[in-house]
Amino acid sequence: MAAGAVIHTFTVQLADVDRGVYDELALRVARHPSETDAFMMTRVLAYCLEYEEGIAFSEGISATDEPALVVRDLTGRVTAWIEVGAPDAARLHYGSKLADRTTVYTHRDPQKLLAAWAGKTIHRADAITLHSFDPGFVDAAAAAVQRRNTATLSVTEGQVYFDLNGVSLTTEIHQHTLAA
Template sequence: MALGATIHTFDVQLADVDRGVYENPTLRVARHPSETDAFMVTRLLAYCLEYEEGIDFSEGIAATDEPAVLVRDLTGRVTAWIEVGAPDAERLHRGARLADRVAVYTHRDPAKVAAAWAGKKIHRAEEIPLVSFDPGFVDDVAAVLERRNTMTLSITERHAYLELNGSSFSTAIHEQRAG
């Protein structure tokens, strides 16, 4: 019998001072059995750091033709393609041709992620940010995950301050370009 996804709920207080975004979404995040907690935390952070009207999680691992997070306009057109982890160059190329904006959030070594794209065709690669966090940050956050979570995330001057279930964390938000 195949295992189903585990649903995690996050009551989020989001204050992104850098972008002027202040929201309090309640998010239901499905974690597929083959997905690590670190990947799920990175998906959650990508969602919060990219938060805007029309943002949504895709079907996850089951949706091989969509990114982890996407933004659609009122007509249903994908306006932002947000990958998580270490997507291959072909996925980035496809996303950059379909959406106005593409971003990659990773919990892995960003130098190794970017090296895998070297010399490969990626549409508008110079416009695609590769976003990462301080080493150990994502794993430390993943260690305090529960099925029901209370989270406060404040972003100011490209630094994130996170409180999750009573534990506090902080990290710089590092950004480089894919191309």
């Protein structure tokens, strides 16, 4: 029998000074057996860093026609398509055509992703932003993950201060554009 998803809970005190977003988030995150802790942690970070009314996790790996995170307005229209990891160019093209805004958060080497997307057809590629973190940041955060998690996440001037279960980490949010 195949193992099911493991549920992780996160209580996050969010203070995003850059965007003026302050809230307490209670997240239930299902980690699929084929998903790494680093990928799941990147999803959680992306959720917090993109937090706004209407944001939601998709059904995960099984949802081939949805991104890791999606933002919908009150009518159900997709306003933001938020990918995590290393999506292929076709997914970005599709998401960019569907949503007002498309963005990617990765725990991988951003230069390798940009090289993989170079020369590919991606709708409004110049409007898509790839976000990455300092090397080792996501792995250190993933190492601190438990089934029940308490975190504070503060963002000021592009710098992230993240405390997860008593482990304090900092990183800069690096932004890369797809179009040269």
